[in-house]
Amino acid sequence: MCLVEVEKSPKPVASCAMPALPGMKIKTNTPIAKKAREGVMEFLLMNHPLDCPICDQGGECDLQDQSMAFGADRGRFTDMKRSVVDKNLGPLVKTVMTRCIQCTRCVRFASEVAGVQDLGMLGRGSGEEIGTYVGKLMTSELSGNVIDICPVGALTSKPFAFKARNWEMKGTETIDVTDAVGSNIRVDSRGPEVMRIVPRLNEDINEEWISDKTRFCYDGLKRQRLNDPMIRGPDGRFKAVTWRDAIAVVAEVLNQVKPEEITGVAGKLSDAESMMALKDFINKMGSDKVLCEGNGPNPPADIRSNYLMNTSIAGLEKADVFLLVGTQPRVEAAMVNARIQKTVRATQAKVGYIGPPADFNYDTWHLGTGPDTLVEIAEGRHPFCSILKSAKNPVIIAGAGLFEREDQGAVFSTIETVAKKFNVTRPDWNGLNVLLLHAAQAAALDLGLVANPTESVKSAKFLYLMGADDVNLDNLPADAFVVYQGHHGDKAVYRANVILPSSAFSEKEGTYENTEGCTQWTIPAVPTVGDARDDWKIVRALSEVAGAPLPYDSVAAVRSRISMVAPNLVRVDEREPSVISAEVKPPVKQQVSPAPFKAAVENFYMTDAITRASKIMAQCSATLLKK
Amino acid sequence: MAFTMRAVKVPPNSASMAEARHRVFDFFRDACRAIPSIMEIYNLDDVVTPAQLRASISQQIRKNQGVSDPKVIDMLLFNGMEELNNITEHAKQRHHIIGQYVVGHKGLVQDLEKDQGSSEFLKKFYTSNY
Numbered sequence: 001m002c003l004v005e006v007e008k009s010p011k012p013v014a015s016c017a018m019p020a021l022p023g024m025k026i027k028t029n030t031p032i033a034k035k036a037r038e039g040v041m042e043f044l045l046m047n048h049p050l051d052c053p054i055c056d057q058g059g060e061c062d063l064q065d066q067s068m069a070f071g072a073d074r075g076r077f078t079d080m081k082r083s084v085v086d087k088n089l090g091p092l093v094k095t096v097m098t099r100c101i102q103c104t105r106c107v108r109f110a111s112e113v114a115g116v117q118d119l120g121m122l123g124r125g126s127g128e129e130i131g132t133y134v135g136k137l138m139t140s141e142l143s144g145n146v147i148d149i150c151p152v153g154a155l156t157s158k159p160f161a162f163k164a165r166n167w168e169m170k171g172t173e174t175i176d177v178t179d180a181v182g183s184n185i186r187v188d189s190r191g192p193e194v195m196r197i198v199p200r201l202n203e204d205i206n207e208e209w210i211s212d213k214t215r216f217c218y219d220g221l222k223r224q225r226l227n228d229p230m231i232r233g234p235d236g237r238f239k240a241v242t243w244r245d246a247i248a249v250v251a252e253v254l255n256q257v258k259p260e261e262i263t264g265v266a267g268k269l270s271d272a273e274s275m276m277a278l279k280d281f282i283n284k285m286g287s288d289k290v291l292c293e294g295n296g297p298n299p300p301a302d303i304r305s306n307y308l309m310n311t312s313i314a315g316l317e318k319a320d321v322f323l324l325v326g327t328q329p330r331v332e333a334a335m336v337n338a339r340i341q342k343t344v345r346a347t348q349a350k351v352g353y354i355g356p357p358a359d360f361n362y363d364t365w366h367l368g369t370g371p372d373t374l375v376e377i378a379e380g381r382h383p384f385c386s387i388l389k390s391a392k393n394p395v396i397i398a399g400a401g402l403f404e405r406e407d408q409g410a411v412f413s414t415i416e417t418v419a420k421k422f423n424v425t426r427p428d429w430n431g432l433n434v435l436l437l438h439a440a441q442a443a444a445l446d447l448g449l450v451a452n453p454t455e456s457v458k459s460a461k462f463l464y465l466m467g468a469d470d471v472n473l474d475n476l477p478a479d480a481f482v483v484y485q486g487h488h489g490d491k492a493v494y495r496a497n498v499i500l501p502s503s504a505f506s507e508k509e510g511t512y513e514n515t516e517g518c519t520q521w522t523i524p525a526v527p528t529v530g531d532a533r534d535d536w537k538i539v540r541a542l543s544e545v546a547g548a549p550l551p552y553d554s555v556a557a558v559r560s561r562i563s564m565v566a567p568n569l570v571r572v573d574e575r576e577p578s579v580i581s582a583e584v585k586p587p588v589k590q591q592v593s594p595a596p597f598k599a600a601v602e603n604f605y606m607t608d609a610i611t612r613a614s615k616i617m618a619q620c621s622a623t624l625l626k627k
Numbered sequence: 628m629a630f631t632m633r634a635v636k637v638p639p640n641s642a643s644m645a646e647a648r649h650r651v652f653d654f655f656r657d658a659c660r661a662i663p664s665i666m667e668i669y670n671l672d673d674v675v676t677p678a679q680l681r682a683s684i685s686q687q688i689r690k691n692q693g694v695s696d697p698k699v700i701d702m703l704l705f706n707g708m709e710e711l712n713n714i715t716e717h718a719k720q721r722h723h724i725i726g727q728y729v730v731g732h733k734g735l736v737q738d739l740e741k742d743q744g745s746s747e748f749l750k751k752f753y754t755s756n757y
């Protein structure tokens with residue numbers, strides 16, 4: 001398509017490969033150039049099926065656009081077209097390999113960005129095919145991106161196959177909440193239904209990729225949804241009731257328990273608005289037991305730099321040595337892992353890893369499995385120390401899974417010793433990072449939802465679960481009254497006495513802070529399901545009926561309340577770096593326990609209520625996680 | 628509704644309050660006499676009793692008990708007769724009758740009365756998310 005005519009040149013020249021010289025006369029729109037382009041187009045279409053009407057790429061197909069712009073208006077081709085056997089790339093990517101034009105973008109993506117050598121070119125000449133060499137599946141957590149980069153309909157989305165055309169969908173630019181990265185996405189919806197999720201460019205966070213969990217979790221938004229307020233009757237079954245009744249029941253119970261028996265738990269998908277409302281409400285009722293799941297017994301909430309990714313995600317590219325402590329970024333935050341793999345690929349950065357055996361798509365040095373290795377490094381006894389010492393911009397990434405450990409204070413102070421010793425934190429470079437696990441975590445720590453989960457749950461007579469499914473309810477007193485506010489009938493619903501349905505991230509306006517401290521908003525793409533309400537509104541309504549009304553009636557008012565507590569949460573699309581360094585911390589007297597680090601995420605594909613409800617994610621876990 | 632117009636003659640204005648009052652009672656009697664046939668044509672036996680309908684009619688009339696101008700009373704009576712005519716001529720459907728006279732105007736939103744004293748926010752919250 002880049003052919004142009006150059007005066008005094010016998011043939012049209014490819015402009016992309018020809019340096020422009022002084023005095024050159026270039027014509028871009030002459031019959032010769034056009035004819036030459038038509039010829040190229042004919043070659044491209046020689047082996048390409050003319051099945052655009054039944055092709056999922058139709059309407060957003062690069063080849064279609066090119067042939068509309070440059071192609072001839074009639075075909076001269078009468079021979080047989082070649083056909084290629086379709087490959088099975090797993091439950092996510094559908095292949096129609098006859099349509100492939102051998103651009104090898106997918107191969108490059110797989111080896112350069114995803115870091116897996118799964119795709120390749122087989123055969124030569126007209127026998128050339130794209131495939132996974134020995135009939136393997138494509139096992140990458142980023143495999144969905146080949147759908148976007150394939151210019152034609154050779155690689156398309158399997159769950160989305162034949163569901164919708166791209167021109168009948170409405171795109172809403174929002175963010176993802178399935179992990180703590182906050183990838184920028186576009187939610188394509190038709191009417192009230194989310195049809196697909198595609199990435200949006202944000203160089204600082206996810207570049208132009210998203211993980212498979214982000215891309216394919218959307219069918220979970222249609223399953224297992226709670227759509228009516230429900231009360232559990234004496235027979236143990238749920239009965240749908242009106243909001244008025246449900247809230248009245250909750251308020252009545254609330255006014256019967258003692259203030260210190262009230263506990264509120266925010267879930268991993270909660271937005272800042274609802275967490276603010278929950279915290280204000282529980283505090284107004286006289287209790288300070290508000291927490292966010294995943295933050296552990298004693299979260300380091302006082303200093304922001306203690307729980308954020310201080311280098312920023314894009315800043316990881318400057319690093320030359322990584323030390324991963326108890327974190328498996330590949331499953332915890334696939335986009336952060338893609339950054340590390342990009343850096344490793346570009347600069348041969350060294351990666352040391354302490355934790356249980358894990359899967360990496362770049363070379364790592366597995367230093368050990370527990371805190372003792374960390375202590376060895378801190379004391380300078382480990383061979384990895386020499387690498388750390390020679391590093392210019394060393395980076396330590398500690399997993400948020402460590403928050404759950406009893407000795408987290410000691411572990412983190414050991415990490416700080418390592419950081420100080422090897423110049424990881426200096427005035428011009430703060431390489432001490434924490435990689436969070438959940439979308440709600442950073443905002444929860446900013447807002448101060450920091451109660452101890454074990455104790456709060458043990459003493460609770462009234463437990464308010466705001467989308468929290470992964471809190472341990474074993475110690476909950478049997479007579480405790482549990483309110484579950486959430487969008488999915490997930491784990492915690494089994495114990496709930498009252499269900500209050502709320503809206504999911506695709507249906508509400510919410511503030512989320514990602515692991516590097518960047519505040520972003522979700523934008524509602526589709527209407528709420530059934531009789532559900534936004535999370536903060538439910539808390540606000542309940543507070544009024546319970547006799548302790550919260551002083552805000554609109555999102556704007558909630559946000560101005562948030563700005564009093566954590567002003568960074570209202571500065572959207574900005575990364576607020578933390579200013580105070582960790583120096584001011586009191587000394588830790590705890591001892592590190594020898595227990596090895598545990599994996600924080602067991603199943604990459606199913607980590608929260610939405611992904612657990614998704615059928616596609618279930619298929620992925622069944623086929624792709626098979627050992 | 629041409630046929631209604633034909634059926635309802637506009638009577639001359641009431642000369643005095645007493646005459647207007649008399650006409651109201653006449654109208655009430657007419658309406659009560661129509662109840663059995665209304666019950667029948669609209670198939671209301673399983674939702675309401677004649678007594679309830681009577682009470683409903685008197686309630687409608689009492690709603691205007693403060694009116695003291697005979698001309699206004701004449702106008703209201705005319706409206707009432709027109710309505711009665713429409714009903715007896717089956718110009719309405721069953722759900723109209725049930726909605727207006729059986730369940731009452733506030734029928735389906737009766738719950739709202741419980742929200743008296745609660746804030747605008749809460750009232751909106753109970754109706755919808757938006």
Ligand code: SF4
Nearest residue numbers: 100101103104106150
């Ligand atoms: S990206 Fe698509 S067209 Fe290009 S080689 Fe891969 S499958 Fe073929």
Ligand code: FES
Nearest residue numbers: 055058061152153
């Ligand atoms: S529409 Fe172009 S390959 Fe299908």
